[in-house]
Amino acid sequence: MPTAASSEAAPPRSSRINKRVLVAGAAIVLPLIAVLVANLGRDPHMVRSPLVGRPAPPFSLQPVGGGAPVRLESFRGKPLVINFWATWCVPCFEEHPALTAAARGLPDVQFLGVVYEDEEARTQAFLKERSSAYPSVMDPDGRTAIAYGVFGVPETFFIDAEGRIVEKFVGPLQRSTIAELVARARGGRP
Amino acid sequence: MTRVALLSIALLSLPAMSAPAEPPPSASRAGAPRGAPLSGPELDARTDEVGALLRCPVCQGLSVSDSPSSMARNMKAEVRDKLAAGYDQEQILADFEHSYGEFVRLKPTLRGVNWLVWFGPLLALIAGAALIASKLKRSGSGPDALPAPWSAAAVDVPDRGTLPDDPRLAEAMRRVRELAYGWPGGVPPKAGASA
């Protein structure tokens, strides 16, 4: 099999540096690597809430089991903890005891549950089975959840006495976290 | 050539011109509706359009119009209500952004460094076109350029100045080219700068 009988010159021995390729290559490669490295470890599903530091969105919702609508304004003057939860949410079971204990131990703080994407009957049955130290309201069309920028449950908002959202916590809470965040709600923004 | 370039530039800047304008920095929740209330099929159509610009927060990248999840349907209902009340598109988008952040807009605004994503492709097109133009100028076609093949059906045959690998074929081609083109040794005069 004859070797390639082309009329091209033999490969040059010197290695010239093609500056344009180097500059272009570096301009593409370095920023790309930098951006990817900078974002490693970040969870794209954890979206930070823009509502922190802003007034809590108003609402007027029916309590579970009926009764007069509960409005946000009625809680002015006290720190408020709003916990979005649902009966089908497993982490919500996990945090329920912590929240109940916190509500009992902190009488000057108002706790409120907002039921997310669930049915009244199921919620009533659930609450009958387990004791609850604070009221829950229904959010049937999800509007309040949308107003609060809720992605899923459980999500908890810590609001100060003037009605400002001090912190949003995503996921099941523990007693220590509740205590810490309530302290921040009491003292205003740090 | 320049006409083509101008046309492409014009075509490619169209999308950038459609990028949404800068919304007011502290878009408050309350506010008077700026548009006219909608109803009927127009309401349906506009709900779909505005929904297509909102990201369903619990899905991965789907718009509120496309997503079947219950949260998306709730959001779509809210869009519909707002449109029916007469709010315009920017007010509705700003409202959702107030709750969820810039994340919920599927079409990037022109804030801060965002201009790069709208104008970057245009800049790349201009740079690329300039590169091609300069390369063609350097390897300009002179009178000793290879003539076009006599028939388009011959496109399977390479028409470069070099010869095939097979030595007998190469010999035959060399003879033909000597006679047909007058190239000594069957090889064309040196072609020029690298391309």
Place this chain on the structure above:
Amino acid sequence: MIATLGRTLILLALLAASAGALVGFATGARPGAVAGWRWTRRLAYAFAALMVLANLTMEYALLTHDFSVSYVAHVGSRSVPTWVSIVSLWSSLEGSILFWGLVMGIYVAVATFRHRDDHPEYMPYAVGVWLACGAFFSFLLAGPAQPFAAVANPPVDGPGPNPLLQNHYLMVIHPPFLYSGYVGMTIPFGLACAALLVGRLGHDFIRPLRNFLLLSWIFLTVAIVLGGWWAYEVLGWGGYWAWDPVENASFLPWLTATAALHSALLVERKGVLKGWTTTLVIATYLLTILGTFMTRSGVFNSVHSFTQSAIGPTILVFLAAALIFSVVLLTLRVDTLSAEGRLETGASRDIAFLVQNLLFVLFTFTVLLGTVFPLVVEAVRGVQMSVGRPYFDRMSVPIGVALLFLMGVGPALPWGRAGREQLRSALLPPVVSAALLTILGVVLGVRNAWTLLALAFGGFTAHVTVGELLLPVRQRMRAHGEGALEAFRQAQGRGRRRFGAYIVHAGAVVVIAAVAVSSTMGSSKEVQLARGETATIGGYTLTFVNAERIREPHRESVRARMEIRKNGHEAGWLYPRMNQYENQREPIGSPAVRTGLAEDLYVSIHNIDVEAGSVGLLILINPMVCWIWIATAVMALGGLVTLIPSARGAAAAARVEASTAPLSIEGSS
């Protein structure tokens, strides 16, 4: 036991690949080292064999439900059908990397065997590069992404693969096609690196480079569209492409590969653009690695991404190393690939090729920018934002339409510089077809400006493409007096590459036109129906007859029975479903599609209540969608036709072989 066997095979593969890479590079640096080449080949075959065995071992473990193997414990299940167990090999992260290794092994073995006697200066380098890539993936399998880790207390049963992947048979063929395309890009990458390392890219070597690039391209084209078909048939939102980061990850290398295929033609014909073509081929491979990083690192928010895992940093290191290696290699060696010819300035096909390449690279840049941009903004402004479908649709429409036009103008232009008369006779007749198709579109109700433009250019390009397909036939009929059929056979046999290429173009025209029409001419309706109620859309009447429950081993479904009538006539039944899988909270819907040549009737369930007898439906009419699938198959067939060696080359060689002396020009013959 199986776990140990699997781990051993992986480690041996890692050894073979690493050793083979070293031997390959050493042999390449010292041409003529026959023993070195022999050992390089052996190690390549060994790597391939070990990967095949490792995959067979995993399949055996999956089929026998051996939960002592970590991957089987992760995705295996006794309650899924057998085909799901087989397919679980590639359903989750570690298994998919194992499958990657299998495809790579097969490709490396085939490519090494095919060229075991050719291109002796290039092949050791090429195999060295392939095995270096193989070594990386073996390392992943041996360390961060171990599928064969031993489970201390094997569970009795496993969770099964992601239910979305059990919903449709397309899951069986989409990943193999995707990997055959994606992983296959390693071969041209190795060949391109070899060309740079040797310092030459001759007519002889561009052939295998182009052939393997084309083979992978065919698989990748089919895979991308299969993915779209899967999204359409399974996900229920009625579309086939959402510009999801993982979809983009598969699309980016396709774009640069298509550009490379075209510039490779100029390398072959004129010996120009060698450095550019190698750059494109290298970029294609780098984009596949970037794509695999995007899919598996958990950094991108995507519907497809495998769960966040620790292999992200490892892949990023490999990506960075590959990027730096490529830039350095190109910087130092691209000037050795000297051009042998000259590009034509002025209106000619050369310019069309250059503009086409520019547009494809621009398209790649735009999609890459949009996909990566949220990460950039996060780093610069600290804000999370999205770049979604509205952006990509806006950007891709002008580029796609421009490419459609170019696909018509390019082949219409001659290879050399065209005179004014030539231009006129080449470019005017297709305008007639363009006008006809546009008028037809307007008559059928198309009002969207871009769609009309797509139809106009589509008509133009279709005219040119059909003309080019028939051109050699007509020439033969004129010159040789052959009948149409005979002329077609002869022309096709001798100019097969060209013939296949224009078939691909014809398919592409139909795809773009179908995408344009289906995106803008559809209609939708959301209804809530009780038993017996009907909904109308377009010419269709849908009646909700009843809902029924269906129990299968791995899921429980609720099915809506819909009676369809079209323009008054019976048109069959549709059964959209909601499937509840054991470990998922939300049920996953399966839409029902009535496929027709002109349009699809698409029904998807939003909510369904069997007891109350009510169903909430999304009903869509999607025009011309099936043409996307059909035309893609045409494109793939065209590509395959192009790969078949043409009779002309063989005939020419045979004639030269037969004559014992060089041609004598003096006497008449």
